[in-house]
Amino acid sequence: MHKQKWMSVMIQITALLSFLILAAGFVLSIQDILSPPTTNALTKKEEIPPPIKKENGFIVGLGDSLTRGIGDEKGLGYIGIVRAQLQKKTPNSTIQFTNLAINGQTSSELVDQLKQHHVQHLIKQARWIPITIGGNDLRVSAKDIQKIDLKLAERNRIRFEKNLEQILATIRTHNPQAPVFLFSLYNPYGDLADKELTSSVVLEWNETLQAVGQKYPNVVIVPIFDLFQLQPSKYLSSDHLHPNHEGYQRMAMRLLQVIEDTSKGREQ
Amino acid sequence: MSNLIYNEMIKMIRKKRLLVITLILIVLIPIFTYAQYKMLQNTIKNVGSSNWRTILQQQIVDQQNRLASSRVPEEYKHLIKLNIQQRQYYLDHNINPNAPGAPTFVRGFVEQGISLFLPLLVIILAADIVSSEHSLGTIKLLLTRPVPRWKILLSKYIALLLNISFVMILTILLCYLISGIIFGYKGWTFPVISGFQSKGEELITDYVHVLPQWKYILMAYGLAWFICIVIGTLSFMVSVLMKNTASSMGVMLAALISGNLLEQVAHSWPALKYSAFTHLRLTDYLAGNTSLIPGMSLPFSLTVLSAWAIVSLVIAFATFTRQDVLT
Numbered sequence: 303m304h305k306q307k308w309m310s311v312m313i314q315i316t317a318l319l320s321f322l323i324l325a326a327g328f329v330l331s332i333q334d335i336l337s338p339p340t341t342n343a344l345t346k347k348e349e350i351p352p353p354i355k356k357e358n359g360f361i362v363g364l365g366d367s368l369t370r371g372i373g374d375e376k377g378l379g380y381i382g383i384v385r386a387q388l389q390k391k392t393p394n395s396t397i398q399f400t401n402l403a404i405n406g407q408t409s410s411e412l413v414d415q416l417k418q419h420h421v422q423h424l425i426k427q428a429r430w431i432p433i434t435i436g437g438n439d440l441r442v443s444a445k446d447i448q449k450i451d452l453k454l455a456e457r458n459r460i461r462f463e464k465n466l467e468q469i470l471a472t473i474r475t476h477n478p479q480a481p482v483f484l485f486s487l488y489n490p491y492g493d494l495a496d497k498e499l500t501s502s503v504v505l506e507w508n509e510t511l512q513a514v515g516q517k518y519p520n521v522v523i524v525p526i527f528d529l530f531q532l533q534p535s536k537y538l539s540s541d542h543l544h545p546n547h548e549g550y551q552r553m554a555m556r557l558l559q560v561i562e563d564t565s566k567g568r569e570q
Numbered sequence: 571m572s573n574l575i576y577n578e579m580i581k582m583i584r585k586k587r588l589l590v591i592t593l594i595l596i597v598l599i600p601i602f603t604y605a606q607y608k609m610l611q612n613t614i615k616n617v618g619s620s621n622w623r624t625i626l627q628q629q630i631v632d633q634q635n636r637l638a639s640s641r642v643p644e645e646y647k648h649l650i651k652l653n654i655q656q657r658q659y660y661l662d663h664n665i666n667p668n669a670p671g672a673p674t675f676v677r678g679f680v681e682q683g684i685s686l687f688l689p690l691l692v693i694i695l696a697a698d699i700v701s702s703e704h705s706l707g708t709i710k711l712l713l714t715r716p717v718p719r720w721k722i723l724l725s726k727y728i729a730l731l732l733n734i735s736f737v738m739i740l741t742i743l744l745c746y747l748i749s750g751i752i753f754g755y756k757g758w759t760f761p762v763i764s765g766f767q768s769k770g771e772e773l774i775t776d777y778v779h780v781l782p783q784w785k786y787i788l789m790a791y792g793l794a795w796f797i798c799i800v801i802g803t804l805s806f807m808v809s810v811l812m813k814n815t816a817s818s819m820g821v822m823l824a825a826l827i828s829g830n831l832l833e834q835v836a837h838s839w840p841a842l843k844y845s846a847f848t849h850l851r852l853t854d855y856l857a858g859n860t861s862l863i864p865g866m867s868l869p870f871s872l873t874v875l876s877a878w879a880i881v882s883l884v885i886a887f888a889t890f891t892r893q894d895v896l897t
Binding site for chain 2: 309310313314316317318319320321323324325326327328329330331332334335336338339370398399400401402403404405406407418419420421423424
């Protein structure tokens with residue numbers, strides 16, 4: 303009985319103290335929200351992030367929905383497949399991976415994204431940089447799936463060329479070594495009536511990709527036009543634009559072949 | 571008067587309500603801790619990096635992707651845009667918004683629990699404070715004492731407030747002790763950013779300032795304490811009006827849960843701005859989370875909440891002092 307009384311007195315004293323502490327907290331928070339201090343302004347700090355271990359591969363994916371993996375019913379995308387494969391081959395290290403791709407991103411938007419401080423920082427640490435870009439630039443040239451506006455397409459292509467130069471230049475300034483794998487474009491409408499016309503435009507854009515890519519060291523253009531050429535519907539998802547899982551697997555195969563070359567080169 | 575309060579406190583301790591609440595906390599906090607831990611592991615696995623900067627950058631990109639989706643309603647896009655800017659701000663200033671540690675868990679617990687979990691605990695405390703006297707028949711003994719009725723009720727109310735405060739501090743303590751087992755006990759001085767404001771889709775950072783985490787926690791629990799007192803006061807009134815413990819608890823639970831559900835649609839039904847339950851998430855003002863509901867501000871929320879509490883108190887006292895006690 304005595305012990306119980308002592309206990310209840312303790313609880314009461316604690317309760318009273320709690321009341322006072324919380325009331326103080328409440329008053330403080332109102333003060334803080336209604337008249338926030340202006341003197342404590344934050345200055346941008348130059349970060350000193352821990353570097354990622356060199357022996358671990360670090361993939362930084364850039365670009366649009368293809369790098370995002372849209373359309374893959376398994377949710378992997380080519381990058382997920384490649385990452386899993388690389389991991390299998392090098393069980394002792396971890397393949398790290400950041401996907402900075404944004405659905406529907408055009409080359410102009412990628413130029414803007416690359417201006418972000420932290421994005422540049424990630425690129426600095428990257429060991430491999432796969433990119434898919436240009437598909438959305440091209441797509442806006444066709445108001446209607448079937449009807450491509452050739453003049454508009456040409457204007458867009460010139461802008462794309464300029465943006466691409468800037469993208470690759472930026473990447474090279476921040477990371478002179480890491481190989482950049484730039485996927486070229488494919489024609490998702492290769493089984494429609496206008497296929498000759500649409501394919502010729504896509505090929506023209508691919509030439510641009512190739513030409514710009516050539517100007518920068520260690521930029522590998524990964525062609526995928528052929529993968530979707532003969533049986534587009536088999537490798538495209540239900541939106542008839544993005545690849546399905548099989549389609550991404552084919553893209554991943556292409557990328558894996560060339561990525562392996564780079565890792566062998568490093569070991570020697 | 572202090573004797574009366576002391577008496578009421580003893581009653582509440584005897585009823586073992588505090589013990590029940592402690593047990594609830596001891597069972598649930600490890601579960602929440604583990605859930606949080608699992609979530610973190612999952613993020614690390616998905617992003618492929620345990621570096622918080624990489625994770626934060628990835629989250630920003632993920633949200634940009636959500637913006638690109640046509641299925642996201644316009645008003646949410648607005649919130650997502652602000653959220654992206656907030657995260658970018660954290661990234662630019664090299665501050666980890668979720669640095670792991672028990673204090674961070676304590677902070678997260680109040681931010682998540684302020685609208686439902688903590689009020690539920692309060693309802694357990696408050697719902698039968700008067701009605702149980704009816705159910706047990708002790709009300710007659712209480713009222714035959716030579717003390718004015720309002721004094722009896724006031725002592726019950728003050729005892730309730732003290733108990734609510736006790737439960738809040740108990741929550742902090744248990745959260746800290748239990749989650750620390752997994753997350754470690756460090757982090758009271760981690761920096762937390764407060765003072766984000768928004769104007770349309772622009773994030774205003776003029777008033778942004780850094781607080782040490784302990785201060786932020788103190789302020790967040792202070793706000794939660796106010797919420798708990800308002801909910802406690804509402805339950806107190808219901809407890810006076812209902813003569814049966816089960817029904818007074820049921821009424822409060824129904825009100826709390828439906829209020830929480832209605833809060834979700836308050837942006838398309840402006841009259842809900844005057845419901846006390848629309849204003850439960852007071853910590854959002856501290857964190858700088860924008861509400862979907864137009865016209866929300868801290869003074870407005872406090873006014874609505876206080877008005878509900880005062881009206882409840884008036885009804886409770888008016889009823890209790892005039893009530894006929896027959897049975």
